[in-house]
Every structure is written in structure tokens, then in C-alpha cells.
Amino acid sequence: MSAQIIDGKKISDEIREEIRRETAALKERGVQPGLAVVLVGEDPASQVYVRNKAKACEDLGFYSEVHRLPAETSQSELLGMIDRLNRQGNINGILVQLPLPKHIEEKAVIDAISVEKDVDGFHPVSVGNLMIGDDSLLPCTPAGVIELLKRTGQSPSGKHAVVIGRSNIVGKPVSMLLLRENATVTMTHSRTPDLPKVARQADILVVAVGVAKLVKRDWVKPGAVVIDVGMNRLPDGKLCGDVDFGDAAEAAGWITPVPGGVGPMTITMLMSNTLKAAKRANGIDR
Numbered sequence: 535m536s537a538q539i540i541d542g543k544k545i546s547d548e549i550r551e552e553i554r555r556e557t558a559a560l561k562e563r564g565v566q567p568g569l570a571v572v573l574v575g576e577d578p579a580s581q582v583y584v585r586n587k588a589k590a591c592e593d594l595g596f597y598s599e600v601h602r603l604p605a606e607t608s609q610s611e612l613l614g615m616i617d618r619l620n621r622q623g624n625i626n627g628i629l630v631q632l633p634l635p636k637h638i639e640e641k642a643v644i645d646a647i648s649v650e651k652d653v654d655g656f657h658p659v660s661v662g663n664l665m666i667g668d669d670s671l672l673p674c675t676p677a678g679v680i681e682l683l684k685r686t687g688q689s690p691s692g693k694h695a696v697v698i699g700r701s702n703i704v705g706k707p708v709s710m711l712l713l714r715e716n717a718t719v720t721m722t723h724s725r726t727p728d729l730p731k732v733a734r735q736a737d738i739l740v741v742a743v744g745v746a747k748l749v750k751r752d753w754v755k756p757g758a759v760v761i762d763v764g765m766n767r768l769p770d771g772k773l774c775g776d777v778d779f780g781d782a783a784e785a786a787g788w789i790t791p792v793p794g795g796v797g798p799m800t801i802t803m804l805m806s807n808t809l810k811a812a813k814r815a816n817g818i819d820r
């Protein structure tokens with residue numbers, strides 16, 4: 535048996551088309567969504583992501599600003615920039631690229647972003663709203679995972695979802711969203727005994743660990759949906775997920791590739807959040 539591939543690039547392009555249409559309609563009413571991306575330091579991987587985000591903005595007709603700050607930027611300088619962006623009327627979304635240099639406290643920076651402009655969904659109030667079920671800006675990668683499932687026709691409702699990884703940016707929020715979508719959710723991590731056995735119980739297996747090719751065929755229940763969030767750079771420069779794709783695809787019913795799976799959805803959900811924030815800022819409801 536061999537799995538069907540979930541084409542994240544294609545699904546992402548479909549959603550971007552919807553966003554492009556809505557953005558054009560908004561422009562008729564004099565509203566243009568605006569995103570500010572702030573990058574501190576010269577991390578090459580971050581440079582690529584930031585460039586992709588600016589490209590996506592241009593492609594969809596958004597206004598965008600990229601602020602590249604030197605690695606030595608002080609925390610108070612960065613907070614000053616966020617304060618200006620919070621008050622800037624043509625900016626609806628603010629994203630500060632993580633990780634930040636060690637001398638800057640990430641929490642202080644995330645807390646400083648106005649909740650209305652928190653398109654990453656990382657602010658404590660956004661996290662609280664997600665937990666309560668209020669309508670907040672949802673974190674992009676977890677929201678992208680849910681969209682992939684729904685648009686593949688694999689609704690989480692009534693399914694057993696197992697999530698591997700419990701980080702604040704992926705594992706925890708994706709678990710909350712799956713619960714909200716009426717899955718029965720098991721959260722696992724590095725201290726979970728006999729992880730392959732737990733994983734094998736999943737109808738939907740979401741993997742966000744950061745260990746290349748951790749998940750093998752015997753971790754996957756035959757026919758299960760496997761969503762690979764991992765992005766690992768191999769010594770040869772190639773990108774690779776947390777799932778051993780070729781091996782796991784022998785058991786899975788559906789599986790996401792890396793690249794071309796969850797990654798493109800992350801940026802698309804960022805654009806979707808920025809559009810949503812722009813509508814709210816202008817009193818326009820869905």
C-alpha cells in the first residue's frame with residue numbers, strides 16, 4: 535500500500551487565490567492590508583523566510599514593510615520599533631522573526647505587540663483566546679495543519695489525533711485546535727514511554743519535534759493521516775521532515791511531504807491573519 539500525498543503547495547495556492555480576491559474587493563473600499571516583518575540579525579534561514587513573506591505580500595496586493603536590524607540591536611530599541619508599528623495606521627500585522635539574539639528576551643517582545651496586530655498568534659492574550667475558543671488570530675502553523683486536514687476531506691471530528699511535540703508555537707496550539715475540531719487528542723513529548731506504540735493508535739498523527747526522520751513505518755497505523763511539521767536541514771543542504779517519508783508512506787493513507795507540505799501553509803495563514811486583522815481594524819466583518 536502506498537499513501538496519497540497531501541499537496542500543501544497546491545492547497546496553499548488555492549487559499550491565496552481566495553485571499554487575493556478578497557483583498558481586491560477590500561481595496562475598492564479603500565482598505566489595503568499591511569504587514570510589518572522585523573528581523574534582528576543575519577540568520578540565513580530567517581532571511582529566506584522573511585523574503586518569502588515579503589514576496590507573498592506583493593503577490594496578494596498587501597502593503598508590506600521589512601525592518602532588518604543589526605544583531606547588536608538592544609531590547610529597548612526593538613521595543614521602540616514595535617511601539618511605533620503598534621501605532622502605525624497602515625500596518626495591520628506585526629511579525630518579529632524568531633529566534634531573537636540571546637541578549638533579547640523573547641517574551642518581552644511578544645508581550646509588546648498589540649493583540650489586534652498579533653498575526654503570529656503568540657501573544658499571551660491570543661493564546662488565552664485560543665484556549666477559551668474566542669475568535670482570536672490563530673497561530674499560523676497550527677491553523678495551517680487544520681486547513682490541510684479539512685481541505686483534504688479528513689476532518690478531525692471523532693478521530694484520535696496524536697501530537698508529537700509540545701512547544702508553545704506548534705505542539706500545544708495544534709493540540710488545542712484539534713480538540714476544538716472535536717478530535718480526541720493525545721499530547722506526547724520526549725518523556726513519553728513507548729512513543730511508537732502511542733503514535734500507532736493515531737488516526738491523525740501530527741509530528742513537530744525537530745528530529746530528522748524520527749517517525750518510521752511502524753509508528754503509523756495503516757491508513758492514518760500523517761502531518762509532518764518538521765523542517766530539518768541535512769548536512770547535504772537538503773530539507774527534511776521529522777517523518778521518514780518513504781518508509782512511513784508505506785503505512786499511511788495520507789501524508790504531507792517536506793518541502794511542499796505544512797511550510798507553504800504557514801505563510802498563507804500569516805496572510806490570512808493579516809487580512810482578518812485589516813478587516814477588523816476597519817470594522818468589516820466576515
Ligand SMILES: NC(=O)C1=CN([C@@H]2O[C@H](COP(=O)(O)OP(=O)(O)OC[C@H]3O[C@@H](n4cnc5c(N)ncnc54)[C@H](OP(=O)(O)O)[C@@H]3O)[C@@H](O)[C@H]2O)C=CC1
Nearest residue numbers: 675699700701704723724742743744763764765796797800
Ligand atoms: N513548517 C513550519 O512552518 C514550521 C516548522 N517548524 C519545525 O517543526 C519542528 C518543531 O518545532 P518546535 O515545536 O519549534 O520545536 P521545539 O524544539 O520547540 O520543541 C520540540 C518538541 O519535541 C519534543 N521532542 C524532542 N525530541 C523528541 C523525541 N525524540 N521524541 C519525542 N518528542 C521529542 C520536545 O519534547 P520536550 O518538551 O519533552 O523537550 C518538544 O516538546 C522543527 O523541525 C521546526 O523547524 C516549526 C515552526 C514552523
Ligand SMILES: Nc1nc(=O)c2c([nH]1)NC[C@@H]1CN(c3ccc(C(=O)N[C@@H](CCC(=O)O)C(=O)O)cc3)C=[N+]21
Nearest residue numbers: 583629630631632633654793794795796797798800801
Ligand atoms: N515569528 C515567527 N513566526 C514564524 O512563523 C516563524 C518564525 N518566527 N521563525 C521561523 C519559523 C519557520 N517558519 C517557516 C515558514 C515557512 C516555511 C516554508 O515556506 N517552507 C517551504 C519551503 C522552505 C525552503 O525551501 O527553504 C516548504 O516547506 O515547502 C517554513 C518554515 C516560520 N517560522
Ligand SMILES: [Mg+2]
Nearest residue numbers: 633701702703
Ligand atoms: Mg522552538
